[in-house]
Amino acid sequence: MHLKKAALTGLCAASLLLGSLHLSNAAWADEVITPVPVNYVVDGDFEGSDASRWLFEGAQASAIAIKAQDNHTVGGSHSAAYWSGSDFHFKVSQRIEGLANGRYMLKAYTQGGGGETSSRLFAVSDGGEPVHANFINTGYNNWQQPQITHINLTVTNGSCTIGFEVDGKANNWGSIDDISLVRIGDVETAPVSMTVQPIHVTSWLNALPALPSVVSAVYNDDQSYLEVPVQWETSQASDYNHVGVYQRIGTIQGSDTTVPAIITVNLKSADLNADGVVNVADLALAYYDFNVSRGSVNWERAQKADLNNDGIVDLNDVQLMANQMIQPLP
Structure with missing residues (x-):
């Protein structure tokens, strides 16, 4: 009887053990392990793994330095901090090689007092155009996270240079930390939509307006943009022969x-x-x-009296001048 009870007890224990093993294996089989994205920036947290990979440039590059202080993100003790008692400009960059072709995302954390003339995160892949993400600091420990999305950053030649650049005024201060570059996916063959804001230009009567050769195009993300060349419709100075508003169309x-x-x-x-x-x-x-005309010896002095820009100082200009004596320009 005791042997029977012992056998039954052992059988039950074995069944429970096998059941628990089965459930454990089933749970393990159903578990999905998400790989941690690889950050290709070396010493992106400025904790000293290899600070020599960072290149500091600019006439006032001394305004920026890797420091151990309280203005850093969680999980570290260092950041790239800047301050200067006079106006300054610096650029900090890192060239990354051996990248698989594809689309990447660049991110960073920034904080500071604000008021800089300009501050931006940037990336440029070999053979590509630079892309940027501007950031504005809003106060101590108010961390911003500028990013250049995978829509904008494509690597096709295995290398990319990333970094940040600040054009600051006297006593501006801030810090940058935890810079990361991760691969998001393969190169997309479908065109990416873009938005370009109208260009506003002021010009003179009978003068050819100076239109830009490049414009800023926003690609699906208003934090990142690309400087792209634009081809404008052809026009001549004589097309602008009346005071008013004109429109010309350019094609990216x-x-x-x-x-x-x-x-x-x-x-x-x-x-x-x-x-x-x-x-x-x-x-x-x-x-x-x-009667002094364009091409004459004294034209450099006389041309300011050529109010209608037709290449000669004549009665038409005198009439325009008389009109302004009666009714000044606004």
């Missing part, structure tokens, strides 16, 4: 995206002697250079 090279240029054409001021008022003194200066 390599895409179907267009951008409008809003051109405001104004009349030159007839205040030739810059005394704040248009009067007979200015009229006398115009008569002094009367």
Whole structure:
């Protein structure tokens, strides 16, 4: 009887053990292990794994240094901190090689007093155009997280240079920490949509407006942008022969995206002697250079009296000057 009870007890124990092993194995089989993304930035937390990989540039590069202080993120004791008693500019970068081609995301943490002229995270892959993410510091320990998304950052030649750049004023201060570059996926072949804001330009009557050769295009993310070349519609100075607002359309090279240029054409001021008022003194200066035309020896002096930009100082300019004597420009 005792042997039977012992056998039954052993059998039950074995069954329970096997059941627990089965459940444990089943739970292990169902568990999904998510791989931790690889951060390809060396010493991105500035904790000293290899600080020599960072390149410090700029006339006031001494404004930035890796320091052990309280303005760092959780999990470390160091950050790249900056301050200067005078205006400063610096650029800190790291070249990363041996990258698999694909789309990457660059992120960092920043904090500081704010007021900088400009501050931005940047990345440029070999053979590609630089992309940026501006950041604005808003106070001590108010950490911002600028990022350049995988939509914007593509590596196709195995290398990429990343970093941050600050153009600061006297007594601006801040710090940058935990910079990371991780691969998100393969290179996408489908075109990425972009948005380009209209360009606003001011020009003079009968003058060809100066339109930019590149514009900032935002790619699906208003924190990142790319400077892209633009081809404008052809025009001539004579197309702008009236005071008013004109529009020209440009096309982003390599895409179907267009951008409008809003051109405001104004009349030159007839205040030739810059005394704040248009009067007979200015009229006398115009008569002094009367009939002087473009290409003449004295044209450099006389051209300010060519109010309608037609290449000669004549009665048309005198009439425009008289109009401004009666009705000054706003």
